[in-house]
Amino acid sequence: MQLSLLSERLLSRACNQWKWWWEASSERDELARALLTVSLFILPIFWILWIASKSRKAGVAPPPAPPGPHGMPIVGYLPFLGTNLCRSFTELAEQYGPIFKLWLGKKLCVVVSSPSLAKEVVRDHDAVFANRDPPRTGLAATYGGLDIAWSPYGAYWRATRKLFSREMLSNTSLEASYNLRRDEVRKTVREVHGKIGSAIDIEEVAFLTAFKVAMAMLWGGTVDSQRVGNIGAEFRMATAKMVELMAVPNVSDFFPMLARFDVQGLEQEARQILKQVEQIIDPIIEAGLNMGAVRKEELRNEGRKDFLQILLGIKETGGAEIALGLEEIKALLIDIVVGGTETSATTVVWAMTEIMNNPEIMRRVQDELSNIVGMDNVVEESHLPKLHYLNAVLKESFRLHPPLPLLVPRCPSESSIVGGYTIPKDTRVFLNVWAMHRDPEVWDEPSKFKPERFLGGTGNWDFNGNNFQFLPFGSGRRRCPGIPLAEKMVMHVLASFLHSFNWHLPGNEEIDLSDKFGIVMKKRTPLMAIPTPRLSDSKYYD
Numbered sequence: 001m002q003l004s005l006l007s008e009r010l011l012s013r014a015c016n017q018w019k020w021w022w023e024a025s026s027e028r029d030e031l032a033r034a035l036l037t038v039s040l041f042i043l044p045i046f047w048i049l050w051i052a053s054k055s056r057k058a059g060v061a062p063p064p065a066p067p068g069p070h071g072m073p074i075v076g077y078l079p080f081l082g083t084n085l086c087r088s089f090t091e092l093a094e095q096y097g098p099i100f101k102l103w104l105g106k107k108l109c110v111v112v113s114s115p116s117l118a119k120e121v122v123r124d125h126d127a128v129f130a131n132r133d134p135p136r137t138g139l140a141a142t143y144g145g146l147d148i149a150w151s152p153y154g155a156y157w158r159a160t161r162k163l164f165s166r167e168m169l170s171n172t173s174l175e176a177s178y179n180l181r182r183d184e185v186r187k188t189v190r191e192v193h194g195k196i197g198s199a200i201d202i203e204e205v206a207f208l209t210a211f212k213v214a215m216a217m218l219w220g221g222t223v224d225s226q227r228v229g230n231i232g233a234e235f236r237m238a239t240a241k242m243v244e245l246m247a248v249p250n251v252s253d254f255f256p257m258l259a260r261f262d263v264q265g266l267e268q269e270a271r272q273i274l275k276q277v278e279q280i281i282d283p284i285i286e287a288g289l290n291m292g293a294v295r296k297e298e299l300r301n302e303g304r305k306d307f308l309q310i311l312l313g314i315k316e317t318g319g320a321e322i323a324l325g326l327e328e329i330k331a332l333l334i335d336i337v338v339g340g341t342e343t344s345a346t347t348v349v350w351a352m353t354e355i356m357n358n359p360e361i362m363r364r365v366q367d368e369l370s371n372i373v374g375m376d377n378v379v380e381e382s383h384l385p386k387l388h389y390l391n392a393v394l395k396e397s398f399r400l401h402p403p404l405p406l407l408v409p410r411c412p413s414e415s416s417i418v419g420g421y422t423i424p425k426d427t428r429v430f431l432n433v434w435a436m437h438r439d440p441e442v443w444d445e446p447s448k449f450k451p452e453r454f455l456g457g458t459g460n461w462d463f464n465g466n467n468f469q470f471l472p473f474g475s476g477r478r479r480c481p482g483i484p485l486a487e488k489m490v491m492h493v494l495a496s497f498l499h500s501f502n503w504h505l506p507g508n509e510e511i512d513l514s515d516k517f518g519i520v521m522k523k524r525t526p527l528m529a530i531p532t533p534r535l536s537d538s539k540y541y542d
Helices: 002-017 027-059 085-096 115-124 136-141 155-167 171-176 178-193 202-219 225-246 256-261 266-289 293-302 307-317 326-357 359-372 381-386 388-400 483-500
Strands: 099-104 107-112 416-418 421-423 428-431 501-504 528-533
Touching: 085 099, 085 107, 107 115, 115 416, 115 428, 136 225, 136 266, 155 307, 155 326, 171 178, 171 483, 178 202, 178 381, 178 483, 178 528, 202 225, 202 307, 202 326, 202 483, 225 266, 225 326, 266 307, 266 326, 307 326, 326 359, 326 388, 326 483, 326 501, 359 388, 359 483, 381 483, 388 483, 483 501, 483 528
Parallel strands: 107 428
Antiparallel strands: 099 107, 416 421, 501 528
């Protein structure tokens, strides 16, 4: 009885609370009643539609992974890869298409071999693919990835790249350091002239020239030129070992669970090479730290830009977006010197090899130099923009012999769709530039050295990655930051070598065009060539 009475009271109270709905006493109450009535009908409909949409999305499978070889349990496709990854990847692309996957141990890799798909990676999804997947040896050699090349995409990378570009590679900085570059190139020409009639190692000469230029720009005010010359050979040996080490397949990269054991001892070897480099640069940094105020003032008065002093100044004052310690400074210096010298020297070697292998091309290059520079003059950087045929020769050399044939592997920060296929987060992504530059669907007679293909303004063939058929320096956020300096240096060295000297091989030797795979694709055998004077007067070699 009491329960029934209580129920009636609750019902009566509820009716009184909602009585306004059906008994509107004013226009405002009538409008509210109408809105609530409509809401009670519409909201359930929206809810039903949302549930249906969610169900449909849950039922749609994401795009599949790219096709690719199955490999073997545990080791994946590792046992079947040859010593030259460019060629192995190109052969797999012929079978599976321009994008394919393969497992290397526990590491999922995707290889892209077409310009259109490369564009999706480096332009359409650039931010997603802006991370690196550094090898363990790379991390060991750069204090855990504190350099520009291997550091992950983020605030540190952006700040260091901005610092490098602003302080070393801006137009103002390059103009200010022109005398340094010109002096080192002329010293090289003089040294080569002193070896007339003798076979010289083109790579060694080109490396030391690029090395001295880099050193002069980095810490030319801190250390004297004689000291720079003495350490060049030491640095070249260390750099060569490091580049070679990066190409060695490392179990730690393919089976991360084994990384802490360093089964092959490669990380330990990388740290030993780093110590050798530190023995070279630590005294220079120490000298920079102890440089007196008088010497600093002299450098300012001379207008010399010393990158080391800039970095040390940031370390002391904190005038940057990031904190710079000694390890960060050393990582940046090593990265710039190694990246700038090894690739530049390799490019000069390949260009000289192809020119010497094609006498008609040699004749056309030297005729252009005679017309633009003159036989009673030496090459200046102001001549370089007018050397159109030599520029085409250089680009054709980059096409056939890209210094980094697979560029530097990228690593997506999230799952992404490329070419209609899903590439999961943390996949190692290779761009097979070597294959793209030799694709018969893109290039006429792709295996032939034809500089003429870059003449006539038929395409935007710059080095900045704007034409995805031609990516010697990469594209997007992670393209090589040293392009402006590298282009000037390589062109200046090549022009000076070819304008100042005629070249021929020792004895009855023939040109060897075979390469040796590595993170930097080098010539398998050294290019030994004999110079003879070409200019009208010996004073032009002084």
